[in-house]
Amino acid sequence: MIANVSVKGQWSSRKPFREQARIKTGDELDVGYANGLIVLRKRRAMTPARVRSLLLAGRELSEMTPADETTVARALQQVRSRRK
Secondary structure, eight states, rough: OOOEEEEEEEEOOOOHHHEEEOOOOTOEEEEEEEETTEEEEEEOOOHHHHHHHHHHHHSOOOOOOHHHHHHHHHHHHHHHHHOO
């Protein structure tokens, strides 16, 4: 799909694309930029069932090590320095 950007920086998506992504009028989208890609993700409500699912999934993660903490700190520093 090719989309044209207006003078105001707006673009519209085609109906088949919206249908495939199940995007309806009034839906909220999270917009991000990663590795040269603009990423759109439909926001999902934080229901009690979703919170429970996320918490249970988090229990399966291994414990963070000091090396992991250092890696995360460096990654955050890189991202923050790019924003300036």
